Structures are given as structure tokens and as C-alpha cells.
């Protein structure tokens with residue numbers, strides 16, 4: 020089983036990292052983590068080359084993100100202004116070539132079906148993630164992964180209650196890992 024994590028947190032030992040540590044402890048198989056802050060992924064510059072040739076003209080770590088060689092994709096991010104962190108949105112802009120392949124080349128790019136989940140952290144009591152979730156859903160849908168509601172895991176109120184102490188969120192992550200570990204991928 021191969022899992023891709025798209026991490027939108029700039030903090031190496033922050034709240035999102037604490038929840039991802041629980042995932043790593045419990046999920047079997049190979050985990051590849053892409054940091055929207057630290058890995059080499061440039062934003063889409065609307066060069067429009069994908070309107071005449073399939074794929075993106077920019078060569079960088081985005082090739083890992085768009086690889087079909089994953090069974091699961093997880094979007095993990097702090098909530099910033101009600102959205103995903105900016106660099107993760109910037110990363111998502113690079114999915115434009117999937118749209119161009121359909122709209123301009125009439126040749127949709129094949130995407131293998133995957134399982135999806137979202138892990139969000141938020142400082143405020145309500146989390147204010149109403150707009151973050153739809154964006155995460157778009158990212159997962161483009162990568163071939165559906166996002167059922169029960170796979171949205173949120174740790175809110177981190178300003179006063181760090182995610183590393185959020186036992187309820189940790190339990191949800193353990194249960195997600197247990198379910199995915201049971202699926203026969205052969």
C-alpha cells in the first residue's frame with residue numbers, strides 16, 4: 020500500500036505534524052510526504068502549453084504528486100483564513116493540465132482510483148474550515164480519490180489545546196489507518 024500525503028503546514032513539529040505522526044505509527048506500507056512549503060513545487064504560471072501538449076511543462080516535484088503510483092492520498096493542512104494553507108493552494112494550481120487535457124485536447128488524462136482523507140488543524144474553537152474542505156475535495160477528486168465525510172479529521176482549538184493532546188482526533192486517525200490496512204490491494 021502506497022500513501023501520498025500533501026502537507027500544507029510550514030511547522031515541522033506543529034499540530035498537523037503531530038497528527039501525521041499518529042498516522043505514520045499506524046498506517047502500513049510506504050508513505051511519501053510532499054511539503055507544499057519545502058519541496059520544489061512551483062505555482063502554475065498559466066503558460067498554456069498544456070493546451071497544446073498533454074501534461075505540465077514545468078518539471079519539479081509535482082511529478083511525484085501526479086504519479087498514479089499511489090493507493091491513498093491525504094491532504095493535511097492547517098486552516099488559514101478558512102482555507103487550506105496558501106502553498107497547498109498554489110500546488111493545486113498545477114493540476115490545471117488535467118482540465119486542459121479535457122477541455123482543449125479532448126484527451127482526458129487517466130487517473131487511477133484512490134482512497135482519500137483530509138486532516139485539518141485550526142486554532143479557533145470552530146475551526147472555520149467550511150471553505151477548506153471543498154478545496155481539499157477538489158484536490159482529491161483530481162487525483163482520483165473520493166472524500167467521504169467520515170474521512171475528514173479535524174483538530175480545532177489548537178491555540179489552547181495542541182493537536183498532539185487531541186485524543187479524539189488521534190483515535191479517528193488510528194481508525195482510518197486500521198480500515199485502510201485491512202483493504203486487500205492485490
Ligand SMILES: Cc1cc2nc3c(=O)[nH]c(=O)nc-3n(C[C@H](O)[C@H](O)[C@H](O)COP(=O)(O)O)c2cc1C
Nearest residue numbers: 028033034035097098099100101140141142143177
Ligand atoms: C496565517 C494564518 C491564518 C490562520 N487562519 C486560521 C483560521 O482561519 N481559522 C482558525 O481556526 N485558525 C487559523 N489559524 C491557526 C492555525 O490553523 C493553527 O494554529 C494550526 O493548528 C496550525 O497548524 P500547524 O502547527 O500544523 O501549522 C491561522 C494561522 C495562521 C498562521
